[in-house]
Amino acid sequence: MNRTLKIRSHDELLSYLPHALGFRRPQGMVCMPMGGGPISRIDLPATAQEKEPFLSTLTDVYLRRHPTQRIALIAYGTDGLACLEALADLSQRLVDDPHGPDVGPMLWVNGDEWFDVLEQTTGTIDPDVRARFDAEFALQGRVMPVERREDLAAAMQGDPAGVAEHLAAADERAMTMDTSARRTEVAWLGSTLEAFLQDRNYPPDPEAARVLAILHDSGARDAAMTKLTRENAKVFSEFWQDLVRRAPSEVRDAPASLLALSSYLEGDGAKARTALDQLSEHDQLADLVTVALEQTVDPKSWDTIRPPASGSAAMQQAALRPTITHDRNGPEKNGTDTPGVSGPDSSAPSR
Amino acid sequence: MQNTRSRVEARLERMLATTPPAAERMAPTSARIDLVFLAEDDQRRLDQSIREP
Numbered sequence: 001m002n003r004t005l006k007i008r009s010h011d012e013l014l015s016y017l018p019h020a021l022g023f024r025r026p027q028g029m030v031c032m033p034m035g036g037g038p039i040s041r042i043d044l045p046a047t048a049q050e051k052e053p054f055l056s057t058l059t060d061v062y063l064r065r066h067p068t069q070r071i072a073l074i075a076y077g078t079d080g081l082a083c084l085e086a087l088a089d090l091s092q093r094l095v096d097d098p099h100g101p102d103v104g105p106m107l108w109v110n111g112d113e114w115f116d117v118l119e120q121t122t123g124t125i126d127p128d129v130r131a132r133f134d135a136e137f138a139l140q141g142r143v144m145p146v147e148r149r150e151d152l153a154a155a156m157q158g159d160p161a162g163v164a165e166h167l168a169a170a171d172e173r174a175m176t177m178d179t180s181a182r183r184t185e186v187a188w189l190g191s192t193l194e195a196f197l198q199d200r201n202y203p204p205d206p207e208a209a210r211v212l213a214i215l216h217d218s219g220a221r222d223a224a225m226t227k228l229t230r231e232n233a234k235v236f237s238e239f240w241q242d243l244v245r246r247a248p249s250e251v252r253d254a255p256a257s258l259l260a261l262s263s264y265l266e267g268d269g270a271k272a273r274t275a276l277d278q279l280s281e282h283d284q285l286a287d288l289v290t291v292a293l294e295q296t297v298d299p300k301s302w303d304t305i306r307p308p309a310s311g312s313a314a315m316q317q318a319a320l321r322p323t324i325t326h327d328r329n330g331p332e333k334n335g336t337d338t339p340g341v342s343g344p345d346s347s348a349p350s351r
Numbered sequence: 352m353q354n355t356r357s358r359v360e361a362r363l364e365r366m367l368a369t370t371p372p373a374a375e376r377m378a379p380t381s382a383r384i385d386l387v388f389l390a391e392d393d394q395r396r397l398d399q400s401i402r403e404p
Contacts, residue, residue, distance in 0.1 A: 040384055218356075288364060302366055
């Protein structure tokens with residue numbers, strides 16, 4: 001956000017939050033710490049049984065894991081009673097703790113209308129203020145927020161037909177690679193990601209199929225994510241989200257896992273969770289990202305954690321071992337002719 | 352997907368190992384929460400923007 005922007009009013013706070021959250025009309029409780037710490041959104045408790053998990057989840061974040069000095073609480077929803085009860089319960093729990101933050105403002109937001117619980121004032125979000133924030137973020141090249149959180153999932157659905165035309169051939173080619181050809185293919189994947197970081201050009205269908213065909217190899221995934229940092233994670237997310245949109249269902253899990261990781265590292269928990277929801281079955285990486293989200297781990301330490309040494313013989317062997325699974329329900333392959341797939345010829349089958 | 356831990360997974364596992372486990376919660380399951388961790392620059396700008404002029 002540009003430093004000319006100031007958050008000195010409820011209108012400005014409510015115009016800023018969609019850009020932080022990634023969606024314009026959140027539902028539930030949004031907590032915004034002042035002076036560091038994660039912004040959060042959580043559904044309001046729908047039943048009495050859900051009240052304690054709601055409160056303990058948020059107090060775990062703001063009293064223990066990411067303590068803060070001051071926090072704004074904003075309850076979004078049409079049910080005024082539920083919003084006001086949640087605000088009262090949460091603020092009480094936070095201020096009762098001897099190390100708890102100051103709480104304020106506390107707002108109930110219903111559409112464009114807001115009600116300040118502490119000041120007993122009401123207002124409507126000024127469209128000019130909202131437009132000013134939108135313009136500032138647009139000038140920075142930021143993607144505009146989607147309308148609702150549910151739209152994050154819709155943005156991960158696309159037409160797989162184009163890639164599907166090339167997938168069988170790409171699979172066949174990947175499965176018949178020997179170690180040398182696989183190493184070359186892994187290097188190609190790494191360079192493809194590096195090129196995308198520079199030019200943001202999405203791969204055409206044959207190359208997208210080629211990426212998807214090699215992603216089941218852990219060495220390929222390592223190569224794909226070697227350059228991943230917090231700073232460029234957003235660009236990685238664009239790449240993997242595009243592939244999730246275009247991937248046929250049988251090869252969608254791998255890019256979805258990688259999208260979950262890059263989304264988590266860019267700090268976008270909602271998108272990371274939505275990517276995980278795309279998986280038909282969790283793999284190890286998805287399980288780890290899930291733990292990171294549930295433990296509310298700040299991704300900033302990713303850049304300081306050194307990756308395991310690449311010289312590890314066992315790891316190298318594992319990375320280069322042919323590991324493509326053959327359980328996809330594709331058509332029977334006949335011969336070695338693989339039209340429609342670009343890239344160097346594969347070597348003789350390794351089995 | 353294979354069971355061998357990749358370097359990406361091992362790196363993430365190391366990161367998680369440096370984080371203390373979640374506080375014990377009164378309910379058996381926690382609620383699902385979306386967190387936004389701002390990038391360093393964005394956080395700094397936000398901190399500046401909420402200061403009094």
